Amino acid sequence: MHGLMSPKDVLYRGIAASLKELGLDPDALAFHVETPPRPEMGDFSSNVAMVGARQAKKAPRALGEAMLPLLHALPEVERVCIEGPGFLNFVLSDAFYHEQLEVILHAQELVPEPMPERRQKIQLEFVSANPTGPLTVGHGRQAVIGDVLASVYQRLGFDVTREYYFNDAGKQMQLLARSVWVRYQELFGHEHPIPEGGYHGEYITEIARNIQQSHAQQFVGEDTPEVLAFFLETAKNALLSSIQKTLEAMSIRFDVFFSERSLFEDGTVSLVQELLAKKDLVYQKEGATWFRASAMGDGEDKVLIRSDGGPTYFFTDIANHYKKYQRGFEKVYDIWGADHHGHISRMEAAMKALEVPEGFFNVILHQMVSLKQGGEIMKMSTRAGNFVTLDELIAWVGQDATRYFFAMIDKDTHFTFDIDLAQSRSMDNPVYYLQYAHARICSLFEKASEKFPEFQLASGLSHLTGQEDRQMIRMIALYPSVLEEVVQNNAVHRLTNYLFELASRFHHYYNHFPFIDPSQSEVSSGRLSLAWATRKIIRDGLGLLGVSCPETM
RNA sequence: GCGCCCAUAGCUCAAUCGGAUAGAGCAUUGGAUUUCUAAUCCAAAGGCUGGGGGUUCGAUUCCCUCUGGGCGCGCCA
Numbered sequence: 001m002h003g004l005m006s007p008k009d010v011l012y013r014g015i016a017a018s019l020k021e022l023g024l025d026p027d028a029l030a031f032h033v034e035t036p037p038r039p040e041m042g043d044f045s046s047n048v049a050m051v052g053a054r055q056a057k058k059a060p061r062a063l064g065e066a067m068l069p070l071l072h073a074l075p076e077v078e079r080v081c082i083e084g085p086g087f088l089n090f091v092l093s094d095a096f097y098h099e100q101l102e103v104i105l106h107a108q109e110l111v112p113e114p115m116p117e118r119r120q121k122i123q124l125e126f127v128s129a130n131p132t133g134p135l136t137v138g139h140g141r142q143a144v145i146g147d148v149l150a151s152v153y154q155r156l157g158f159d160v161t162r163e164y165y166f167n168d169a170g171k172q173m174q175l176l177a178r179s180v181w182v183r184y185q186e187l188f189g190h191e192h193p194i195p196e197g198g199y200h201g202e203y204i205t206e207i208a209r210n211i212q213q214s215h216a217q218q219f220v221g222e223d224t225p226e227v228l229a230f231f232l233e234t235a236k237n238a239l240l241s242s243i244q245k246t247l248e249a250m251s252i253r254f255d256v257f258f259s260e261r262s263l264f265e266d267g268t269v270s271l272v273q274e275l276l277a278k279k280d281l282v283y284q285k286e287g288a289t290w291f292r293a294s295a296m297g298d299g300e301d302k303v304l305i306r307s308d309g310g311p312t313y314f315f316t317d318i319a320n321h322y323k324k325y326q327r328g329f330e331k332v333y334d335i336w337g338a339d340h341h342g343h344i345s346r347m348e349a350a351m352k353a354l355e356v357p358e359g360f361f362n363v364i365l366h367q368m369v370s371l372k373q374g375g376e377i378m379k380m381s382t383r384a385g386n387f388v389t390l391d392e393l394i395a396w397v398g399q400d401a402t403r404y405f406f407a408m409i410d411k412d413t414h415f416t417f418d419i420d421l422a423q424s425r426s427m428d429n430p431v432y433y434l435q436y437a438h439a440r441i442c443s444l445f446e447k448a449s450e451k452f453p454e455f456q457l458a459s460g461l462s463h464l465t466g467q468e469d470r471q472m473i474r475m476i477a478l479y480p481s482v483l484e485e486v487v488q489n490n491a492v493h494r495l496t497n498y499l500f501e502l503a504s505r506f507h508h509y510y511n512h513f514p515f516i517d518p519s520q521s522e523v524s525s526g527r528l529s530l531a532w533a534t535r536k537i538i539r540d541g542l543g544l545l546g547v548s549c550p551e552t553m
Numbered sequence: 554g555c556g557c558c559c560a561u562a563g564c565u566c567a568a569u570c571g572g573a574u575a576g577a578g579c580a581u582u583g584g585a586u587u588u589c590u591a592a593u594c595c596a597a598a599g600g601c602u603g604g605g606g607g608u609u610c611g612a613u614u615c616c617c618u619c620u621g622g623g624c625g626c627g628c629c630a
Contacts, residue, residue: 034569037576047572050610060610084573085610130630172630197629288628299555299626306628313630341557342625367558368623372565409566412558414623418565421579429592430578436592447589485569497567500577511585511594553592 004103004112006481007044007474008033010076011090015048018070024055035474039467042079042089043474050086060086097470098461100477104533105458110540111480114157121159123324124150126335127247128165131239132176133201135246135390137417138337138369143390144406144546145366146335147252148492151544152483161329164254165320168236169261171310175199176239177232181223183208184231188220207238249394250403251546263319268326269311272319272354273304281353291315296349314343318350325356333490335364364490366411373419397422400547404431407545408496430500434538435550437503441535442551444515448528452516457532460525468509469530475502476533479541492545499541506534 011033016026031048049064056063064082071080071088079091104110126146127139135143146162154160167173179198183205185191194200211219211234219227240257247253263269273289276282281292287307291314294301304315324332336343344363351361371378371388378388394402401422408430409415422429448455464473482498485491515527542549 030570032569032572034572037568037573041573045573050572053610087573132630167630170630175629286628290628303628308628310628312628317630338558338624340625340630343630344557365558370623413566414559416565421565432592433578436590440590440593443590451589481569488570493567494569497577504577507593508595510589511591514589516589553590 004107004110004480006112006479006484007076007092007096007100007477008481010096011044011046011074011092014071014074014076015046015067015088018067019048019052021070022056022066024052029055035478036087036089039471041083041087042081042091043470044090044092046088046090047086049082049088053086064088094462094465094470097473097477098464101461101464101473101529101533102458104476104536105529110537111155111157111483118157119159120330121161121328122153123161123163123329123332124153124335125163125165125332127243127252129243130167130170130172131236131243132172132199133239134203135243136387137371137390137393140250140390140393140402141366141369141406141415142335142337143247143250143252144403145364145411145492147250148403148407148495148545149333149335149364149486149490151546152486152492152495155544156483156487161256162254163256163258165258165260166240167260167313167316168232169264169311169316170313173232173236174228176204176235177228179204180207180211180235181219181228181231184211184219185221187212188217190220203239203242204235207235210234210238246389246391246394249391250399258320260316260320263316263323268319268323269316272315272322275354276304276350279353291318291350291353293346293349296352298345298349302346314346314350317343317347318354321347321351321361322354322356325354325360329360331360331362333362333364335366338365338367341365364411367414369406369415369417371417371419377416393417393419400431400435401429403546404434404496407492408500410491410493430496431547432553433507434499434503434542435548436553437506438535438538438542438549439551439553440510441506441531441538444528444531448516452518452521452524452528454521455525455528458529460522460527461529463523463526464530468512469526472505472509472530472534475505476530476537479537483544495541495544499538499545502534502537502541506531 015031015033019026019029029048029052031046031051033044033046036042036045049067050060053060053063056066058066061082064086067088068080068082071077071090076092076096077090078093081089083089124146127135127143129135129139150160150162175195175198178195179200182192182194182198186205187208211231219230273282276291281295282304283290283292288303289305290301291304292301293299302314303312305311321332344365347361347363352358396419397405405417405422406415464470479498482494485494509530513527515524515531517524539549
């Protein structure tokens with residue numbers, strides 16, 4: 001028995017052992033075990049003979065020939081041969097597949113026990129929108145990527161903190177406070193201009209109205225620092241709670257909401273400045289305080305403290321990340337929209353200057369989102385206030401579609417969200433395809449309890465010997481490998497693609513083989529067990545995606 | 554001008570850290586249900602992977618270049 005171990009890993013180990021036997025060093029060879037493009041080629045294939053040819057000082061096929069007897073001797077291997085330019089193609093034994101399936105059927109957790117070094121304390125920071133307005137659809141993409149990644153990391157044994165960093169100390173907050181103040185004055189007939197760069201959205205007026213309700217005319221004509229601080233606090237709280245409500249509507253919960261202001265209060269900001277100054281990386285120019293980023297390999301020096309005395313976002317964000325390091329995370333990931341990519345090299349320069357170890361700070365960039373409706377791309381401008389909010393999107397297409405759609409696209413691809421398509425709630429929607437597969441299986445067991453009450457889970461597996469049976473089991477058994485891929489590439493769309501294909505194979509299987517046939521109870525038991533395992537994986541996968549999994553549709 | 558990302562079927566996207574004959578869904582055409590959920594399945598058609606060069610056993614993938622698009626390049630965040 002292998003316990004819960006992906007067949008890829010089983011083969012990888014076997015191949016590595018064979019290499020050693022031939023006097024080669026497997027660790028020096030970047031070979032892979034993959035599923036071949038066409039089923040006739042076998043269950044799995046490896047490029048090891050081609051990759052190892054140089055080290056072995058043999059032609060790929062010659063090395064392959066030398067490995068064949070060793071590989072054939074592996075207990076899991078039924079057949080192995082050399083094909084094409086030197087691929088080793090494997091067919092694994094039925095017994096191995098049955099064992100795999102049985103382990104999965106009984107497994108509590110669908111992934112192997114994590115190695116101790118896997119239990120890293122990591123942090124994912126995402127969304128982190130300033131509390132100056134509602135979340136946009138772009139934040140939605142980020143929220144889904146971050147939340148799903150966090151879930152997968154967790155599943156694989158990492159100690160994950162989901163974090164939302166919000167700016168409650170910067171210049172934007174002053175503008176926010178002043179904007180609300182202006183709207184408030186307007187309610188009493190006093191006209192003031194919205195400041196340059198201020199906020200015009202309807203939600204600003206709403207906050208002003210709330211203040212009018214609670215404090216009546218108390219602040220009319222008053223713009224002392226205390227009054228503005230009150231407006232700031234009120235607006236911030238109102239917007240943060242509305243943002244949290246939006247996130248709730250997507251079932252996204254953060255472990256920590258981290259305040260920018262706290263970095264000033266606990267001295268992190270001044271500590272960072274001291275540390276940088278000690279290294280002669282800080283200087284004064286034109287009334288501002290600068291960071292010598294150029295000395296750290298970044299292009300141009302950057303301002304830390306403006307000539308008006310206020311810290312820049314960059315400065316506090318350095319403190320934010322230094323604080324993360326102090327908080328004991330081993331690795332942190334920031335998920336940023338592509339419009340923030342210019343920030344990366346600066347931040348890396350700062351981390352280097354503060355002697356934060358390389359590899360601690362990581363950025364996961366995702367490309368922008370645009371919306372299409374009625375065949376036309378909707379032009380959105382946050383500044384002009386004519387953007388589609390995430391709340392609106394969720395209301396249009398629902399939580400499941402919102403999450404699935406954002407998760408199914410490679411983060412490096414600019415995503416055009418077709419609202420009409422997602423809204424149609426038809427079979428175009430891949431979410432339903434997956435949910436339907438799950439509901440179908442549930443229905444199967446409903447029926448089985450009537451017509452085939454003697455069914456026992458994990459019996460009759462030895463009758464699963466057809467090509468389709470083997471492919472289904474292989475697909476199911478690859479689930480842990482897929483989660484590994486998600487984490488290695490920070491690519492959540494690998495998971496949606498996999499689940500979609502799993503559902504597709506199941507639908508195919510369903511249409512070709514009967515599951516419940518009391519006259520063939522052994523075969524039926526085997527197939528039902530297969531269906532049970534499929535359901536287990538779909539449930540788990542949709543759970544990681546945060547997509548619901550109804551039992552009937 | 555400099556930097557990051559992208560360009561794949563009519564449309565939206567995949568392609569396992571360089572692998573074998575580039576795959577799905579939608580749309581189009583034609584089929585499948587007296588039997589476990591037809592929100593399903595089967596089949597057909599659809600491509601010089603934006604152009605050109607290079608690296609090697611092998612390139613959608615890596616390098617160079619050109620074209621086209623998105624996003625940055627602030628004492629905003």
